[in-house]
Amino acid sequence: MLLDTASLYFRAYFGVPESVKAPDGTPVNAVRGLLDFIARLVQDHHPDDLVACMDADWRPQWRVDLIPSYKAHRVAEEAPAGSPAPDEEEIPDTLSPQVPVIEEVLDALGIARIGAAGYEADDVIGTLTARAKGPVDIVTGDRDLFQLVDDARGIRVLYPLKGVGTLQLTDGALLREKYGVDGPGYADLALLRGDPSDGLPGVPGVGEKTAAKLLAAYGDLAGIIAAAEDPTSKITPAQRKRLTEARPYLAVAPKVVRVATDVPIPDGEIALPIEPADPERLEALAAQWGLGGALQRLLGALRP
Numbered sequence: 089m090l091l092d093t094a095s096l097y098f099r100a101y102f103g104v105p106e107s108v109k110a111p112d113g114t115p116v117n118a119v120r121g122l123l124d125f126i127a128r129l130v131q132d133h134h135p136d137d138l139v140a141c142m143d144a145d146w147r148p149q150w151r152v153d154l155i156p157s158y159k160a161h162r163v164a165e166e167a168p169a170g171s172p173a174p175d176e177e178e179i180p181d182t183l184s185p186q187v188p189v190i191e192e193v194l195d196a197l198g199i200a201r202i203g204a205a206g207y208e209a210d211d212v213i214g215t216l217t218a219r220a221k222g223p224v225d226i227v228t229g230d231r232d233l234f235q236l237v238d239d240a241r242g243i244r245v246l247y248p249l250k251g252v253g254t255l256q257l258t259d260g261a262l263l264r265e266k267y268g269v270d271g272p273g274y275a276d277l278a279l280l281r282g283d284p285s286d287g288l289p290g291v292p293g294v295g296e297k298t299a300a301k302l303l304a305a306y307g308d309l310a311g312i313i314a315a316a317e318d319p320t321s322k323i324t325p326a327q328r329k330r331l332t333e334a335r336p337y338l339a340v341a342p343k344v345v346r347v348a349t350d351v352p353i354p355d356g357e358i359a360l361p362i363e364p365a366d367p368e369r370l371e372a373l374a375a376q377w378g379l380g381g382a383l384q385r386l387l388g389a390l391r392p
Contacts, residue, residue, distance in 0.1 A: 089227060091139065092141060092209050101186070104117035118187075126386055127386040137360060139358050140200065146177050151343075158344060162178050195366070197370060198361035199361060204352060204353055210232060211351050212353065214349045224242065233245055235275040235345075276312075277303060280298075281294065292334070363390075
């Protein structure tokens, strides 16, 4: 089980009241909400391995170099030119201080936490999925990861509809029914349609339904581009014009939209812990941040 950690703690932050606070009055709604999410996931799905995948760089420069608008609207503060640090992401003031607490608690629990410099959590998930020897459940509120769905390998996405108690089990059948594409086809659909939340312009005039129809008719992005360049194809003049004008975008968008599957991640212990890695540290964190109930529920779920 691979967790898109930021996606889940953002959901926890907005789903759990900010009145949930530590003894010193600091909001810990995202921390407690995430712990309850993980407890529920472990209880319901019994994964052998569990990895909290992290955004070491939420807006990698190599993606921005290809599409400058990529996540540009989410930048709170740009990093100085030449700095190895990423741009600062716009995050609610009361969520930012909770992220280091989440990281400390996961480490004390012994839940594997993996990020890679220059890559997003999506890329870590893509790489660990590519390496996996067995079935994989990806837990994310980000539809971009639908591209990894692969029924033959048992790779599916658990997409939270409400908390994590109600999850959309996203497999190939659901993708074909809802979007008319399979997993790999979803990346082509997404880049044609565009995604304002990620700053991806898409092809002007090509929405989700049109993108699905083009993919159904011509197979994949390469087939669509070939049809646009073939004067004898049945593609409409308006679509031909739009696709021709969008060629510079279509030349770079696949690398931006498709998750990386070759991130340099060292092998490490990812088995679901049965007991905390650092019980004393965990106890101190529980007292400092008022995490007692949420931690007890998670520890109960972890025990065989």
